[in-house]
Amino acid sequence: MQTSIFLAQLIGPVMLAAAVRMIINREGQRAMAKDFLDSPPLIYISGVLVMLAGLAMVLYHNVWVADWRVIVTLLGWMATIGGAIRILCPSAVKKMGAAMIDKPMAMTIGSLVWLVIAVVLLYFGYFA
Known part of the structure; x- marks a missing residue:
């Protein structure tokens, strides 16, 4: 459970900041996304970093239970x-x-989904 709380505390604020940025600055987000997609090296390095983070999470937190930790x-x-x-x-x-x-x-739906997930993680990471 401690690993779940730690990861919720780590991921929740980042997801919240990203979701809020997408909501309040949609055009800026779209422009940044276009620039990102025009750069194969950025796509590659982000893939390496995201895969490393994902593997670390899976290796230390591969919890399949019917509660918030499955998120x-x-x-x-x-x-x-x-x-x-x-x-x-x-x-x-x-x-x-x-x-x-x-x-x-x-993009709007995606940002709202991120916002909901962020709020859930923040709640269980900091307040539950």
Whole structure:
């Protein structure tokens, strides 16, 4: 349980900051995403970093239970898989990312999902 709380305390604030930035500065976020997708080295290095973080989470927190802790496990697996995809298939990442940028509602929905997950992690990490 301590690992779950630690990871919730670590991930929650970062997700909250990212979600709030996406909500309050959508055009800036879109511009940054376009620049990111135009840089294969950034896609690659972000894949390495995200995969490392995801693997660390999965190795130390592979908890499959029917409570909030499964969110941390799922985020770890999603980071591991997402990082691998960035490393192995950067052109697919660019194509999928461009499709999302072209749909403003996708970014809005994504930011709201991140906001909800961040609030849940912050609650269980700091207040529960």
